Amino acid sequence: MIRPLLAVSAIALALASCARSDPGLNQSGSRPDLPDVRQTLIPPMKIAEPTGWNGQVPTVPAGFTVTAIATDLRIPRQMLILPNGDILIAEGRGGNAPALRPKDIIAGPIKKAGNTPVESGNRITLLRDANNDGTPEVRTVFIDNLNAPYGLAFVDGAIYVAAQDALLRFTYQPGQTRITAQPEEVTRLPSRINHHWTKSLTASADGQTLYVGIGSNSNVGERGMAVEEDRAVVWAIDRATGARRTVATGIRNPTALAIEPQTGALWSVVNERDELGPQLVPDYLTSVREGAFYGWPYSYWGKNLDPRVMPQKPELVARAIAPDYALGSHVAALGLSFASNGGFGGAFSQGAFIGEHGSWNRQDPSGYKVVWVPFANGQPSGQPVDFVTGFITHSGTRGRPVGVAFDPNRRIMLVADDLSNTIWRIAPRNGAAR
């Protein structure tokens, strides 16, 4: 009896680490290839060692230049470009999920090894580069002492900040470089546990509504569904009254929201679940449809059942809709910015820039770059194209992209890199390519 048991356990341990990706699968676009669920005893955790840039810069397409417009930040996440061209950068790290299982204690430090050790900024930094030469003349701490700020929006002369526990409004005078006045709380945001703490934010095309993306409190409901009340949703908040309603549900972790400029529709990049295999489940880009249920946690990519969730909810799964556009499994899309007013011209005139933080839950790294998804008539119209790369090399990770921001007035694109704590500025080489 002993020998067979030993053999079984040896085989099982060996099996655990050999879940390989199939490079033949196409996991981007509107109809991604979805392999069978492959759960392993030991989830693949591949964290490439942070090495820093050491004077190198990311790779951009021919005809573009890239430079660091700010360094030594404290975990830059999302950015906002104000009407006068000033750049705001939300910095920080949130979440207060207690360890519930031995797994939480073991996996935490491993994931941490792939992130910056810098202390959370809990602030917003302002950069002013009035002559658009890539060297800011002014850099100030714009707002300090925030609770893990993430989403930013500017509407009707006021600045809105989605902290990890509340949506705040700051009054703002044009040209101001520091705000010390207390904010007004538009509404509280769900913050208990805050497993996925980032609160993404954008304003509707008419400015009346603020949309906030609220991530789930677990990978797939393993903390119990009671703590998932008002999680994995997108809220629409009335800017004047703070009243809110839920626009979409089952949308696991909507990490960035943006308005598509042609149609005025709300779009989001969303991070999907882990531990179903290296090629499940694709993270996605989708228009956020009114009343839609996107499956989490019961199903993925429409009605594909997740075997881990009990009790199941067939009546919910029956109305789960598939998202619009897959970005690839575990790429961890965290940034979304649409090109507007003709973008960079040529191949980059109509579409979305997407910042992909990069995977931990597969052996072959995915993400770790900024991609461009071309659009036509308000819908994705082709395969994603690499726009900024070089964040990961054979020797380690140099950076990890988060927020992206296209500035149509200066024709520049900014990428927040929260591993090297840098903002990268990408501009056409001749200054005004159109």
Next chain:
Amino acid sequence: MMVLISSAGRGLNALHGILLGFPIALFATAVLTDIAYLKTAEIQWTNFSAWMITGGLVFGGIVTAWALVSLVVGLKSPRRKAKVIYAAVLAVMWLLGLMNAFKHSQDGWSSVGAFGLMLSVLCSLLALAAGFIAFAGLTSRETVR
């Protein structure tokens, strides 16, 4: 009569016996909490199981190492065969327990399922077997006395 881990020929070493009690109790409790989870889908039961198994592995690991060292040190002992069986039972228990800990680190239903429950039952039976081997010698001698 088998005295496997003895202190100066006075039967089972007390500390060894105490340590052995942990995997016996914790792995057996994990079977119960696994069943409770599979019956109720209440997530806290599988969390309990995960901690029971981890505790069983920690204390069971010390006991297993002790038994293996004792086996190596006492290779020429007349009770060698019993020692081999005892150490082997513990070693298999520990390896299956490790697998079970990984199984219980999966999320939701996958943290237990049929395979997790099977592993919990096997670990529990092996822990009980090890306990029986270790304690039977001791109690029978006391009864005789």
